[in-house]
Amino acid sequence: MRIASAPWWLFALCLYLSVGCTSASRPAVTDADSAAVPRVDTVRPLQVGAAQFEVYLPQLKGRAVGIVANHTSLVEGAHLVxxxxxxxxxxxxxxxxxxxxxxxxxDGEHIDSGIDPTTGLPIASLYGANRKPKPEWLQDLxxxxxxxxxxxxxxxxYxxxxxxxxxxxxxxxKLFIVLDRPNPNGEFxxxxxxxxxxxGFVAMHPIPILHGLTVGELAQMINGEGWLGEGLECPLQVIPVANYTHQTPYEPPVKPSPNLPNYHAxxxxxxxxxxxxxxxxxxxxTPFPFQVAGAPDPAYGAFTFTPVPMPESSPHPPQEGKKCYGVxxxxxxxxxxxxxxxxxxxRNSPDKATFFNKNNYINTLSGTPTFQEQVKxxxxxxxxRASWEPALSQYKAMRKNYLLYAE
Structure with missing residues (x-):
């Protein structure tokens, strides 16, 4: 993990900004909102929210707890569960x-609920028959x-x-506690x-492609901007990352998903x-997803690769079995x-009429049908980029209301 140190004044600024976590401009959290203030220390290294047991364990004592977790939920190499x-x-x-x-x-594969063979705990899938949790899954928590x-x-x-x-x-x-982690693209x-x-599910919020937030900051924004709908506001507590700013380089210790195998990806x-x-x-x-690009036509470039099925990352990859040319x-x-x-x-495409998918998925990814029209x-x-204004600047101004860390 590569973690850059920062000057003392930057840590001080981070603490100053963080103290406002439960101010009037942000949604109320819980009676233990003091736990949402990150601890800034010029000696200790970055510390993720999950590692700060002394801060959030008191909230769990005597309570029934559920956890949204996966292989990335680690504390110094040990799984949080x-x-x-x-x-x-x-x-x-x-x-x-x-x-x-x-x-x-x-990616995109159906996940069934079941029992974890290692812990014996029930696993409720949020990427299978249900993407929203069933109400009964939370009733005993x-x-x-x-x-x-x-x-x-x-x-x-995620x-x-x-x-x-x-x-x-x-x-x-139900109390929802976000154990915050750094954003490896957090400076953008x-x-x-x-x-x-x-x-939709891959375009849930009215935010830019690079939102510049940790999940804890985004959770506050979701609450504060009323994006849950139905007049809902979640009982929220954020355990911030200690000794972190949005300029802190952060390489996750494990790949966050199967097709993002390294920091470069x-x-x-x-x-x-x-x-x-x-x-x-x-x-x-391929062994290098999100690090190459190509399609089955030499017009796209001299570099070649051939996608093949990989059960634990891409069982049905695009252009499967076809030699792709590109970069x-x-x-x-x-x-x-x-x-x-x-x-x-x-520009290099020999058949521009078929370059974009028929389902117009590019509109979902970009967030606007205008982008495809502009490219064409x-x-x-x-x-x-000029067309993204003034909406992007308005978002940046709104974002400042929910920051827990210095920029």
Whole structure:
């Protein structure tokens, strides 16, 4: 894990901003809202929310607890579920998002509920027959913990799972505790704001592609902006990351999902994911997903690869079994959101009429049908970016109300 240190004044600023976590401009949390203030220390390294047991364990004592967790829910290499059981927390149920509790289920694959063979705990799938938790799954719980490693993009589904769990906790008055983790793309706020008509599981919130929030900050925004609907407000508590700012480089210790195998893929993901709305493969079904791009035509480039089924990452990859020509981005430094990869491929496409998927998935990914129209019209990246205003600037101003960490 690469964690950069920061000067003393930046940590002090982080503490100053964090103290406002339960101010009037943000949603009320619980009677233990003092636990939402991050501890800033110039000696100790970054510490994720899940590692701060002394802060949140008192909230769990004598209570029935559920947890939204997966393979990323680690504290110094140990799984949080195991650590909580060792501390005699009354864990009643595990909720699992896309890719499953062990993180070994391919993208989009149905996940069944069942019993975890290691712990014997029931697992309720939030990416199978139900994406919203069944009301009865929460009725015997007092508290729900949320501990997943996000990557900071609107279309990464862990935040949609969080949204649905917050809504059900709000309906039943259950305390929802977010054990916050850093955003590995947290220094960027960029992209078009999702239009309401495109709302869906990979486009749940009216935020840009790179939202610049941790899941804890986003949970506060969801509450504060009334996005749960029905007049709902979730009883929320956030355990912030200690010694973190949005400029702190953070490489997750394990891959957050099967097709983001390393830090470079995580950093390329915001830009290359747009290809999923086109005929272009981004390397699913290869050893280097989200680090290459290509399609079955030499016009796209000299680099070649052939996607094949990989049961634990991509059982049915796009362009399966076809030799793809394109670009190898493994040595290319792209951070934030760049439109150049997609614009370049479109310019080189020999059949522009079929470049975008028939289902117009590019509209969902970009958050607006305007983007596809702009690409087809030959607009430059600068011209496309200009169209994102003033909505993007308005979002940036609103975002400041929910920040727990210095920018």
């Amino acid at each position: 195991d650590l909580l059981r060792e501390k005699d927390v009354n864990l009643k149920r595990i909720f699992t998002p896309e890719h499953g509790f062990r993180g070994n289920v391919g 007092d508290v729900v913990l949320f501990d997943l490693q996000d990557v900071g993009t609107r279309f990464y589904t 935040i949609s799972t969080m949204h649905y769990m917050m809504a059900e906790c709000a309906r039943q008055g 706020v960029d992209g078009p704001i999702r239009e309401e008509k495109l709302k 995580i950093r390329l993901y915001p830009s290359l994911c747009l290809f999923e709305g086109t005929v272009v493969s981004i390397g699913r079904g 190898d981005y493994r040595e290319v430094n792209i951070t934030g959101l760049s439109l150049e990869p997609l614009l370049s491929f479109y 019209a030959g607009k430059t990246e600068a011209e496309i």
